[in-house]
Amino acid sequence: MFSEPCQHSLLNSPEEVAKLLLEHDNYLICPHINPDPDSLGSAVGLYLGLRKLGKTVKVYLPEETPPYMDYLLQHADVQLVQPLEMGWKMIFVDLGTPKQLHPGVKLIHPWLDIDHHMGPVSFTRYAYIDQQAPATSEIVFRILKHMNAPFDKIIATCLYSALVFDTRNLTTPATTPATLRQAADLVEAGADPTYVNQMLNQQKPLNLMKLMGEVFANLNSALDDTLIWAVVPKSLQEKYEVDENEIDYLISDLLTIASTEVILMFKETSSGHVKVSWRSKCHVDVNRIARQFGGGGHHYACGARLSLPLKQAVRQVVTSTQEAMESALAVA
Numbered sequence: 001m002f003s004e005p006c007q008h009s010l011l012n013s014p015e016e017v018a019k020l021l022l023e024h025d026n027y028l029i030c031p032h033i034n035p036d037p038d039s040l041g042s043a044v045g046l047y048l049g050l051r052k053l054g055k056t057v058k059v060y061l062p063e064e065t066p067p068y069m070d071y072l073l074q075h076a077d078v079q080l081v082q083p084l085e086m087g088w089k090m091i092f093v094d095l096g097t098p099k100q101l102h103p104g105v106k107l108i109h110p111w112l113d114i115d116h117h118m119g120p121v122s123f124t125r126y127a128y129i130d131q132q133a134p135a136t137s138e139i140v141f142r143i144l145k146h147m148n149a150p151f152d153k154i155i156a157t158c159l160y161s162a163l164v165f166d167t168r169n170l171t172t173p174a175t176t177p178a179t180l181r182q183a184a185d186l187v188e189a190g191a192d193p194t195y196v197n198q199m200l201n202q203q204k205p206l207n208l209m210k211l212m213g214e215v216f217a218n219l220n221s222a223l224d225d226t227l228i229w230a231v232v233p234k235s236l237q238e239k240y241e242v243d244e245n246e247i248d249y250l251i252s253d254l255l256t257i258a259s260t261e262v263i264l265m266f267k268e269t270s271s272g273h274v275k276v277s278w279r280s281k282c283h284v285d286v287n288r289i290a291r292q293f294g295g296g297g298h299h300y301a302c303g304a305r306l307s308l309p310l311k312q313a314v315r316q317v318v319t320s321t322q323e324a325m326e327s328a329l330a331v332a
């Protein structure tokens, strides 16, 4: 019987991660709860790369994901139930914090954490955290390159999808010339930008658009409309028969409003929580606000889950966000 990790080592480069992955075998890759295309694309891209190098690998995903991401999953050996036999080394991608794990994930052999969120979080034996990386997939790409994994169209599609998702189509401030070169390498390896754009950005169901119409008609704002928030109660999701995971789509549309600095979205979930999402255009570090509520993410995008009634969650989060914005915009 193996023992739980008693030591934590931070790795210093993708090269070190590559070396470690080549030395071992039997990997179980876990995305975060309610995974986004960066977490899923990174997980499946890493899975496929390791498979090509002869490793035994599985992806563990104990939940349904919105249909628009099916194309990322179709080539992976996805386990809905955690394999509990010994020997699986768990690899976490894009996690941010262990709180972002699905409750169905048991930390049996937490071995490696690959991430670009605030860190380090020492719950795994090894971790490689690069906060400058625009997406976790950007790190996975570099790891696979150091392992000399052959890139094919499917791996390239997974990693390209993850990269363009987290960089809002290669436009966030984290997008550098190196990011664009990596995107070009992935297109050269077979990723099709037109196809990926269709998959990620043109899959909204009609009933979601109708729900968005009602949500947008009832937007709230403060601070001269620099703060705008949308509230999506369960009753509205039921009225339009919209899957709660699909509602996350609408936040990026709110960022297109000219006056906004910060966007907030409140979604009542079936688990009884309120999921809060923050997006910032520039000056306001919304991650600092999310952390006050036990959440986290990045300067420009983050979230938290609150065990509060919807109205109370809205009141508390709007107040804190307003305060943070007033001080951030005063110095900007």
Ligand SMILES: [Mn+2]
Pocket: 038, 039, 094, 116, 135, 136, 166
């Ligand atoms: Mn990410």
